[in-house]
Amino acid sequence: MYSIIGLTGGIASGKSTASAYIREKGYPVLDADHFSRKATAKGGPSFDGIIKAFGKDILDEDGEIDRKKLGSIIFNDKEKRQELNDLVHPKIRRMMNEERDRLIEKGHVFLDIPLLFENGLDSQCDITLTVYADKVIQKKRLIERNELTESDAESRISSQMPLSKKRDLSDVTLDNNGSREELYNQIDAFLSRLEK
Structure with missing residues (x-):
């Protein structure tokens, strides 16, 4: 029995990095964007x-x-x-x-959906997975990545459901406050549990 896994996060939380890594590991990831x-x-x-x-x-x-x-x-x-x-x-x-x-016939499928909980799409998933980062780190990454002012970064972050709430609603949390390696290790651990 294959699972539908809802993958979510917030702006600059590292969801795209997680998504790309899961895809590299051979899993189909359907990206809402x-x-x-x-x-x-x-x-x-x-x-x-x-x-x-x-x-x-x-x-x-x-x-x-x-x-x-x-x-x-x-x-x-x-x-x-x-x-x-x-x-x-x-x-x-x-x-x-x-x-x-079409894909669920062949194996596990990841749905990369930024507004997973906001749109009630978590109800269509067997497992929900949130990529989490503290707000301070999220804002710093967003300013650096998109060359935004602090107030622009703040308005984009506050336009979304707080990551802490998504984390609390989620079955599994990937903590992305550390290095990329640490994130990958958590994903590897999740995938090995998934295959058991």
């Missing part, structure tokens, strides 16, 4: 609705959605963020579910 890009790309199932809701100002010179422009709107406006989620999430869910149902 990948499906989000497919849904919102020019000609994608959510594209027209987003332009109708947010206007043509969010397009880049190639006529694609400029994710930075859209991000600056939704990270500071809860209602606009909800509007975007309502346009995009059902399409992402449908595409991911089709892929998951």
Whole structure:
């Protein structure tokens, strides 16, 4: 019997690093962000609705959605963020579910979903896994990675469910306050338990 594992975290918590490592270990990882890009790309199932809701100002010179422009709107406006989620999430869910149902026949499947708990998708998982980092470390990584001001980093972090809450809701926590090696060791331990 194969498991569906929901993998989540917060911005700059190390979820993508964990996800990439799990993929390297040979497990399929369905990334919600990948499906989000497919849904919102020019000609994608959510594209027209987003332009109708947010206007043509969010397009880049190639006529694609400029994710930075859209991000600056939704990270500071809860209602606009909800509007975007309502346009995009059902399409992402449908595409991911089709892929998951195809892959679960062959082995364990990881679902990399930033809003796993927020959208109640943990109910579709056999195991939930949160990549956790303290808020101070999260903010430091985010400022360095995205070259943000402290207040921009703060608003992005506070636009998400606190990682401490995700950790408390999760079946398994990967503590990513240390080195990459320490994170990989925890993932290895989890995968070996999974295979037993």
